[in-house]
Amino acid sequence: MKAFATIAWLVMRKDLTIEVRSREIVYTTLFFAVSCVLVFAFSFVRDGRALDDAAAGILWIAIAFAGTLALGRAFERERQSETLQALLLAPTDRPAIFTGKLLGLLILLGGVEIVLVPIVGLLFQAPIFARPMLLAFLLAAGTVGFVAVGTLFAAMLVRSKSRDVLLPVLLYPVTIPVIIAGVRGTAALFQAEVDEPMARLWITMLVAFDAVFVTLALWTFEPVMTE
Amino acid sequence: MDRIHTDRGLIEFDTLSFDDVSRRFGRRRALAHVTLECRAGEVIGLLGPNGAGKSTLLAIAATLMSPSTGAVRYGSLTARQAGGELRARIGLLAHDLYLYPELTAIENLEFFGRLYLLPDPRRRAEAALDRAGLASRAGEPVLAFSRGMRQRLALERALLHEPRLVLLDEPFTGLDDESSRRLIDRLSALRSGGAIVVVSTHDLEAVEGLVDRVAVLRDGRLAAVEQRPAALRDTYRRLV
Numbered sequence: 001m002k003a004f005a006t007i008a009w010l011v012m013r014k015d016l017t018i019e020v021r022s023r024e025i026v027y028t029t030l031f032f033a034v035s036c037v038l039v040f041a042f043s044f045v046r047d048g049r050a051l052d053d054a055a056a057g058i059l060w061i062a063i064a065f066a067g068t069l070a071l072g073r074a075f076e077r078e079r080q081s082e083t084l085q086a087l088l089l090a091p092t093d094r095p096a097i098f099t100g101k102l103l104g105l106l107i108l109l110g111g112v113e114i115v116l117v118p119i120v121g122l123l124f125q126a127p128i129f130a131r132p133m134l135l136a137f138l139l140a141a142g143t144v145g146f147v148a149v150g151t152l153f154a155a156m157l158v159r160s161k162s163r164d165v166l167l168p169v170l171l172y173p174v175t176i177p178v179i180i181a182g183v184r185g186t187a188a189l190f191q192a193e194v195d196e197p198m199a200r201l202w203i204t205m206l207v208a209f210d211a212v213f214v215t216l217a218l219w220t221f222e223p224v225m226t227e
Numbered sequence: 228m229d230r231i232h233t234d235r236g237l238i239e240f241d242t243l244s245f246d247d248v249s250r251r252f253g254r255r256r257a258l259a260h261v262t263l264e265c266r267a268g269e270v271i272g273l274l275g276p277n278g279a280g281k282s283t284l285l286a287i288a289a290t291l292m293s294p295s296t297g298a299v300r301y302g303s304l305t306a307r308q309a310g311g312e313l314r315a316r317i318g319l320l321a322h323d324l325y326l327y328p329e330l331t332a333i334e335n336l337e338f339f340g341r342l343y344l345l346p347d348p349r350r351r352a353e354a355a356l357d358r359a360g361l362a363s364r365a366g367e368p369v370l371a372f373s374r375g376m377r378q379r380l381a382l383e384r385a386l387l388h389e390p391r392l393v394l395l396d397e398p399f400t401g402l403d404d405e406s407s408r409r410l411i412d413r414l415s416a417l418r419s420g421g422a423i424v425v426v427s428t429h430d431l432e433a434v435e436g437l438v439d440r441v442a443v444l445r446d447g448r449l450a451a452v453e454q455r456p457a458a459l460r461d462t463y464r465r466l467v
Binding site: 003006007010014017018021022081082083085086087088089090091092093226 | 293314328368
C-alpha cells in the first residue's frame, strides 16, 4: 500500500512539475473555460439579470469542456515521447499510475475552478458564498467522477489516431449522471433561498457515482493498458 | 555492485524463451512462429530489414505487448505469472527514448529510479549521469539535448535498475564513435555480469565481434540463427 501511494505521489508530482514549467494545460483550459462563460453571459444575462439556473449549467459546461481539453493534453504529452510505455514497464501496480495521473488532473482542474467559480458568480449574480463549503464539496465530488472516467478513457485512447474526437464521444455519455447531479446540486445552492437538503442529496449521489467510477477505473486500468 | 531489491523482492532467470510466438495487428502479421532461446551471459544480435518484426519481438519480450499465439518464458515463468517482479528485472531502450523533455536529465533518472523503488535514487542518478558523460549537463532540460545525448541518457535510464534482461532497439542511433565504443564496453560488461542482452540494430559494424549469436528476422519469421558469425555484413547479406 505504501508503494502504491509512493508511485501515485511520484506520477502526480512529475505531472505537476512539467505543468509548472510549461503552463500549457492551465493556460489553455483556463482561457477556454473563461471564454465559454463569457459567451454564455452575453446570451443569458439581460438587463443585469441572469436566467434562472443558468449559472449552474454554464459552470458545469465550462468544467466539462475544460476538463476534456486538460485530459487530452495530459496524455498527449505521454504519447509524444511514449513515456506512458515507460510508466507501464515499471514494476508497480499499474492502478497507482492511474491514481497519480488522476490526482494531477484533479489539482489542475481544481485550480481552474477556483478562478472560474468567482467569474460565474460575478457575471450571473450567483450566491457563491451562501454555502461555500457545500459548493466546494459538490464541485470536488463532481470533478472526481468526471476526471476518473476521463483519465481512463484518455489513457485507453492514447494510441488511437482519432483520440481527440473519440474522447468526448465516449466521455460525455458515461459522465452524464455526474454532470446532471453537479448541475442540479449547484442550482440548489445558487437559488435565492438555498435548498440545502436538495444540495446534500445531489452531493450524496455524486459521492456514490465517484465510488463506482473510481473503483471501475482502478479495476479496468491494468487490463485495458496491457495490449 | 549493489543488488536491486524492490519492495516485492527479486526474481532471477537465466533464459528468455520465445516458443512459437506470433503477433498480428489486425490483418497484418508482424511475427510468425518465432522460436528462440536467449541465455544469461550472452549478447544476441537481432538483425533484419525494416518491418521484419524486430521491435515487435522486443516489445513482447519487454511485456509491453502480448503475443497473439505462442508463449514467452523468463526462466520457467510467464509475464502473467511474474507481473511486476519481472518488470523490475527488464531494461528496455526502445526507438522512442521514454524521457520527459521538460524535466532535467537528473530529474528524469531520479524519477525512474524512484518509480523502480530503488534505494538512494539520487546517488544512482548522479552515477548514471557520470557514466553517460552528462554530469555537467545534469540540471538542463532534456529538450535542450542533442539526439546523441538523449540516447546516452535513455540508455542509463534503461540500465538504472541493473536489469537481468536488457533489450536495446537501435542503441547506436545518434552516437558518435567514442559513445559507441563506450556502449560496446558497457554491453560487454553486462554480458560478463550475467545479463541476457538482446540488441536490435542495423549498425552491423558496431556490433561486429560483440554479439555471441545473431538471429535474423525476415517478414516476421526467424530466417536464421548463427553462432559468432565471422563477417557480420556478409552473413547478413547472405541471409537477408
